[in-house]
Amino acid sequence: MKILLLGGSSFLGRAFASAALDRGHEVTTFNRGRSHSDLAGVEAVRGERDSADDLARLVEGRHWDAVVDTSAQQPAQAVISARLLREHADHYTFVSSVHAFSDWPALAVNEDSPLHPCPADTPPDQPPGNALKAGCERAVLEHFGADRTLILNSGLLIGPYENGGRLPWWLERMARGGPVLAPGDRERAMQVIDVRDFAAFGIEVVTARHTGRYITTAPTGNVTFGEFLATCREVVGEPSDGRPAAELVWVEDGPLLAEGPDSVLPWLELPLWAPDVPEMAGVWLADTARVQAAGLRCRPFTETARDTWAWLQQRGPAEDTDADGLKGRKGARHKNGIVPAKEQRLLAALA
Ligand SMILES: NC(=O)c1ccc[n+]([C@@H]2O[C@H](COP(=O)([O-])OP(=O)(O)OC[C@H]3O[C@@H](n4cnc5c(N)ncnc54)[C@H](OP(=O)(O)O)[C@@H]3O)[C@@H](O)[C@H]2O)c1
Incomplete structure (x- = not known):
């Protein structure tokens, strides 16, 4: 498959690139070339995802089977990429977070838990905040279409290349x-998940074109x-x-x-x-029954x-x-x- 990674060079995106290459997929990454160098074997396109011009240059003459977006933090970023990629990709996976659920971290959450009320059309350049991922999710669903979108709500990620300092x-x-x-x-x-286990699961469900949502983390007590x-x-x-x-x-x-x-x-x-x-x-109480049933395995x-x-x-x-x-x-x-x-x-x- 042809897979576009929006990001793809730092931590989870890098693990996605590695998992996809290992399985013989063709991988394009799109990033600014600041955080890390890209893995050998990917086609690296440099650009700023807030720039409509850079994104237009990325998609010109190209089509992908799937997009994996690990880098949108602002709803406005998700709006422009989902709108543009609608005509250039078949499937969009957005990596969100358990932060998107308004009850987390006070209560146990599952895939049906309420999201923060952040709208898709939230103005750009908001100060960082937990609610923004919920707005990003809404933006992708609205502009790319729920029938072609998968949301992965990540739990706490650890592993080589960790950029969170935990x-x-x-x-x-x-x-x-x-x-x-x-x-x-x-x-x-x-419940902490190795980034490589997340990516291995992610590539399986991306290539099988799953839609809907998985809370993607290890079972409580790993x-x-x-x-x-x-x-x-x-x-x-x-x-x-x-x-x-x-x-x-x-x-x-x-x-x-x-x-x-x-x-x-x-x-x-x-x-x-x-x-x-x-x-x-x-x-540490996010419900992982659905993701485990779908095949997540944790080392x-x-x-x-x-x-x-x-x-x-x-x-x-x-x-x-x-x-x-x-x-x-x-x-x-x-x-x-x-x-x-x-x-x-x-x-x-x-x-
Ligand atoms: N770490 C955790 O425990 C945790 C928990 C829950 C959810 N998450 C979510 O998981 C995702 C994983 O992030 P990651 O850092 O591991 O992913 P990543 O894809 O490995 O790294 C982020 C990528 O985005 C690129 N990028 C950042 N800003 C950009 C911009 N304005 N334009 C173009 N490219 C840009 C970076 O490269 P350049 O800087 O070179 O452009 C880098 O390649 C995040 O969305 C995070 O919110 C993480």
Whole structure:
């Protein structure tokens, strides 16, 4: 099949490109050439997806069996691509998020859960927000047609090339060694999906031209938070330079959430820490019955952690690492990862 990836070079899009090439498909990627280089074997078209001219140049004289859109974040972006590609592609898969559901992360969601009320014709350049993916979904359905559209609501993605700084942050924290602040309930059941498992499933349902919606993530409990952190520590191993190995020091939610200068931001300062609070009660409870019945298979977390650590070592420090070793998108309001001095203060006070 001929497959167009809107994006296709960074993380999930890259995994889609790899899965499609492995299965013998012809792959075109469309991106600005900023984030990463494209995989060998794809036809890479450079352009800005907000630009109608660049998109017109992309589609001129071309037709694809399927489009996979991993990069639209704004409804206005989805409107122009879905409108234009209507005549140049047979099928459109939009990668959305569990964020699109208004009940998430407070409640368990399934494919019939209500979406945020963001409309398809939301003006461009909105500040980032969870509701926007719902508007993107509506835009694709409206302009490409529900009979030819598949929506994949992604859960938390991890794996090699991760650009969210979550699993990489924990692996690199373990590599720094010493006492590590391990927050909350070690028995908390998570649901995290390896980007390669997402893409393998995605290519199957894209090429079979499925329509409708799948919440695409692992079943709840594919790893607990305690296993997640212990595996990160194990995969990283002992420091070779004589520094003390990482030692997990578990601290309950309450003191970490207590107001004050050393209050810790869930999810961001200690990535993926979801405390036991009503606002986050459903964070790892998305219903995966439909996606499992459709064939999603998830590898063990150990394999994801090992492969991500191997990739990190080969890659070296990310360009956007600051003096504290914190990573994040440049200019983001919060960076992932706690400042080391704050972590040590909390450990001294609470452990
Ligand atoms: N990470 C998670 O846990 C998670 C959870 C739920 C949902 N999701 C969703 O999953 C999707 C996966 O994202 P990804 O980063 O892994 O996908 P990706 O396709 O691997 O990367 C994004 C691509 O879009 C391109 N791009 C970005 N802005 C562009 C623009 N204005 N014009 C043209 N190309 C542009 C980037 O290349 P250039 O920068 O070089 O242009 C890159 O190739 C996202 O939609 C995200 O919201 C992720």
